[in-house]
Amino acid sequence: MSEDKTDDIEIELLLQGIFLRYKYDFREYSRASVKRRLKSAMSRLNVATVSGLQEKTLHQPEFFFSLLQYLTVPVTEMFRDPAYFQALREKVLPHLSTYPSLKLWVAGCSTGEEAYSLAILLEEEGLLDRSIIYATDINPVSLKKAEAGIYRLEDIQKYTANYQKAGGKRSLSDYYVADYGAVAFQPLIRKKILFTDHSLATDNVFSETHFISCRNVMIYFEPELQNRAVGLFTESLARQGFLGIGEKESLQFSPHAVRYESVDRGMKIYRKVLERGL
Numbered sequence: 001m002s003e004d005k006t007d008d009i010e011i012e013l014l015l016q017g018i019f020l021r022y023k024y025d026f027r028e029y030s031r032a033s034v035k036r037r038l039k040s041a042m043s044r045l046n047v048a049t050v051s052g053l054q055e056k057t058l059h060q061p062e063f064f065f066s067l068l069q070y071l072t073v074p075v076t077e078m079f080r081d082p083a084y085f086q087a088l089r090e091k092v093l094p095h096l097s098t099y100p101s102l103k104l105w106v107a108g109c110s111t112g113e114e115a116y117s118l119a120i121l122l123e124e125e126g127l128l129d130r131s132i133i134y135a136t137d138i139n140p141v142s143l144k145k146a147e148a149g150i151y152r153l154e155d156i157q158k159y160t161a162n163y164q165k166a167g168g169k170r171s172l173s174d175y176y177v178a179d180y181g182a183v184a185f186q187p188l189i190r191k192k193i194l195f196t197d198h199s200l201a202t203d204n205v206f207s208e209t210h211f212i213s214c215r216n217v218m219i220y221f222e223p224e225l226q227n228r229a230v231g232l233f234t235e236s237l238a239r240q241g242f243l244g245i246g247e248k249e250s251l252q253f254s255p256h257a258v259r260y261e262s263v264d265r266g267m268k269i270y271r272k273v274l275e276r277g278l
């Protein structure tokens, strides 16, 4: 049997073991990406084989949580893809402003930058007061950072440029205080975001929402799991609610596509429509 095939068997067993032991389900994640991430974990954590990872994972929970940092990809930034936020400002928020109260969901929020960006956008459009943002992820380390709302000062230059490109109406510095090489977002923004653990692979819908943003998350999923995630979004969205999945992803091949009309083709923002016949 080739080396590659053996690797595949080991990966299958590891992912099954992780699911049975910890209920984190990576079995329907893109295998090529999981393979790359496990390779990197093996070299950084000094483990020679995937079976070696499995042994440690099953017997040492703290090792599993280190491995989880490799299996999830936390890369994010504030106002990432500024054109997406510009499109939300121009094409989505004017509709949302007709609701007396708003629930928004950032699924796969990583360390929180996307949720803080959305809160700022809502504040500038006069909607933050009546909004609550649920920001969810499976990585407890990322969620803890997100909750703290403290970011490195050296990243702020890039975030400020993104904010301006996204049509920011004030100065980004109006929303944070800087101290000792870090910035902390103001309570005005922070208190409107509820960071919580939720998996698109294993959990169910927790609330009705008016807008969902899920970007750079489903690219790591196989089509079956993408369908599960979009199914959750469809179930969660109120009538005529909005879904933003970002330019890298598409609903084109999804069985749920019939439930949506396009709002912004480039930024992949959709609006839920009534099922035919209803």
Ligand SMILES: C[S@@+](CC[C@H](N)C(=O)[O-])C[C@H]1O[C@@H](n2cnc3c(N)ncnc32)[C@H](O)[C@@H]1O
Binding pocket: 072, 073, 074, 075, 076, 077, 080, 107, 108, 109, 110, 111, 114, 136, 137, 138, 139, 142, 198, 199, 200, 201, 202, 214, 215, 216, 217
């Ligand atoms: C690349 S980050 C994207 C962050 C942000 N949405 C953005 O676009 O900048 C992907 C995030 O998805 C999270 N994630 C992976 N699998 C998930 C799942 N099953 N349910 C919820 N979040 C998940 C990861 O932990 C990671 O924080």
